[in-house]
Amino acid sequence: MKEYRGIQSARGPLVFLEPKTGVQNGEIVELRDETGLRRARVIRLEPDHLVAQVFEGTSGIERDDVYVRYTGDHFKLELSPDILGRTFSGVGQPIDMDGSFFGEVRRDINGRPINPMSREYPRNYIHTGISAIDSLMTLIRGQKLPIFSGAGLPHREIAAQIVAQARLKDQTESFAVVFGAIGITQDDAFFFMNYFNENQVSDHLVSYFNYAQDPVSERVMTPRCALCAAEYLAFDLGMNVLVVLLDITSYCEGLREISSSREEVPSRKGFPGYLYSDLASLYERAGILADRPGSITLLPILTMPGDDITHPIPDLTGYITEGQIVLSRSLHRAGIYPPIDVLPSLSRLMKDGIGEGYTREDHADLSNQLFSAYAKVGDARNLAQVIGRDDLSPIDQTYLDFGDAFEQRFLSQSATESRSLDKSFAIGWEILKILPLSEMDRLSPERIRRFLER
């Protein structure tokens, strides 16, 4: 392989190179100077220059004193069943104490879109041990269900708790978790590593950590590495894989930074026009294939800038994913953990993955009734603020009581408690008893007789 000397120019994470015949779009280029080796990916080819995006960052690069080598290869991740239990950097280098890593296979991290014909519609659920999620917005195997959080909300704790507690109903099926940390702080990384160690989840966990101070070009590779590993575990090894990605907002900001140094025409809030397609290329990798065992369930976590759900990142995410779990600042302030805002939260695939054979036959009715009743709590609370609690009608007063019980007994649980479905459902039925039977607008008489007659 021939080496060339010198680059044309460098800007931000990009270098501009002499065009050479035989260079492929997407190919990996190695840039070597006295400080060491950098890798870059060719992202644009023009008659008079090539543009390559450097993973390790461009600071310190010099125009003439650098050797350029075209590898003819694409960015690939080394994989083997031994990745479980290991911790890697955001671009797939081992960073734990277990030494170097050699894979059995090498895979292009970008993957390939699943043929819609090959998909199987997701049914069956993943148990998270969190009442609100399991009962009201059930995570379905093969689903992509994001958590919309905000700065300062405990999404970190929720993510760790889900990683530690997630399991399948049938425990004989193999299960693994891929954790992709994108642009997180050292402190957060320390928290996660500790948490995973203490809770002894590492035997079925593989993590990819990209730190906030790492170059942005690496940041945009991290979720792809995590998903590439997930595809290997799921569709090569037949495992059911849960992928937790945190924080998608950092990812999108990285993408924006690269786009702006490419001088692309921005759309909303400076994000590139292809943000939707780019996010879809991550999220759509979740799913189940009809002809193979295994599944990929995706739980991306993002922080909404300014708690604004119409910001392009949550907005475009919501258009691609199959529902969303929204965290609430006011519940958090009221000391409720996990502060899940139930009303705007939704799991679109839940209707087909719960009930008899999956969770329990009363699940759908219970969840509908809890939603319906809790939706009325807001109105009663608003009115109470204006005219005072004492002047409320008796029925509105019971709704206030129900609202408090819902938040304090049903939603609220400790960060280490893994609630069984039966227990979550039992609490759900129990708090519905606060309301008169005439308010049970989503239940059949048989259901009422069985669960609510006292």
Added chain:
Amino acid sequence: MIGRISSINGPVVGCVDTTGFRLREMVLVGHKRLIGEIIEIKSQGATLQVYEETEGLQLDEPVYPTGKPLHVRLAPGILGHIYDGIQRPLDVIKQQAGDFLSEGIGLMSIDETTVWSPDFIVQEGDQVSPGQIYATLQETRLIEHRLMIPPGVSGRIKAIHRAPATITEEIMVIETESGDRSITMELIWPVRQPRPLKERLAISQPLQTGQRVIDMFFPIGKGGTAAIPGGFGTGKTITQHQIAKWSDADIIVYIGCGERGNEMTDVLEQFRELEDPQSAHKLIERTILIANTSNMPVAAREASIYTGITLAEYYRDMGYHVAIMADSTSRWAEALREISGRLEEIPAEEGYPAYLVSRLAEFYERAGYGLTYSGKEASVTIIGAVSPAGGDFSEPVTENTRRYINAFLALDRKLAYSRHYPAIDWMTSYSGYAGLLERWYEERLGENIAPLRQRMLALLHEESSLREIVQLVGEDVLPDSQRLTLAVARLLRIGYLQQNAFHPVDVYVPLEKQLLMLQRIDQFHRRAQAALAAGVPVDQATDPKLMEELTKMKYDIPNDNLRAFTDLAQRIDQTFDQLERSYRRLHERV
């Protein structure tokens, strides 16, 4: 002449040595022969968009012209299948390439090996002209395929081969002025060129959807255009699915444009299971699915809309009423934006190209009701979902779509959060077809429904202004007449406008039942108003038992037992007669 790649920027590829290449010509790009289309001819070279992943492509690789524009193949065998954005069947791709899509699988289209047996309705010696139907065959158990004389061919039939044939074999010879023309069952048609109608006619009948809020309040005309805008989670896709499943169109073209893969699987699974209410055959037999999911190449997303509408027009020309669902047109607009950005064109609003408006207009103008060259009345109805950024209807795609559509079914996030489905907001939705279709409804239902619809909408509008007051001071302080308005509006919302897509009775409701239900609510409202005037207090006038019966009539009264509504009407009258009598007596005693 073979071109040469000079630049690569995502799906946009530059090419030199392009003498003889035409604008909008389809080309094969690189050694892998990826499929592309010329979108710009320059003084030196050309620019093309590639419908497949361009990773791995190199400078100086060859670009082969095909001499044809981007086109679809029109022939029997289209129905019941799922295609990508450029009419390549995804099941064949799966057989060849496995579970994951890869590039360079080449051009492929509908099945060429199936043998069909057309029944000719013309004879040797007959004079034929373009668009005329010359033979029919049973494409699926549900749909008869009608073979038409290709455009530009007229003359005398010289020979007919009556043996079964594949779509590429000659089945007929026509003697024309310019010599003999061999006719096969297939026809090539460029997707960006609308297929002509002989004559456009006024829209005069509704697309019956079985969804109450659409059929009674905001109807869609056959041959009309409708947009369904809504933020995420408001139920655009479910609404589109409902129309696709239950509307009385003959053929459905469902385009999943930049949407979720699992959704397409869902459509596919459901349509294979569900039966057409009239014929009991599976819905898939009248359906064409086009899937370009959000992670598939972006240029093919741009093409998928045109592929879909061209297939729709083909079946229209046979004399069918075709409805096309585009979910979502916003993703298509974003594909335009992405390509435009790579071409470094000067953007208009929010980065969208200035030609977004004319492209939207061109697309929606391909809908219509008219007379085909085969002499039949037929239509293409377009129903486009719009996904406005941030749920804000003032963004460019929603704003510009509004100018070219005639029914606007706005989905509201607040309604969706309170689980009011379909979340069609009666305050902001409208339909220009309501007036056009007045006569049709009158003939079908035996009465003019416009005044009833008007009364009900007025009631809902009044409710919405009252609710602002209620939020501040509570309901108890309102006068009885206004409390009645709130109660009836609530009944209308829950008992009528909400429709359960997962309930066996409520999933589809025939027009007659839709009207009867609305009449009962109206009857109840008027009797309650009269009762209030006669001194009955509002708590008595809104008798909970009767209210509950009315709320549940959508579930309790089966769609085929409409006589139950006569009983219900009597019960409403009896209840109020009794109430009024007892209060009259009370007053007399006082």
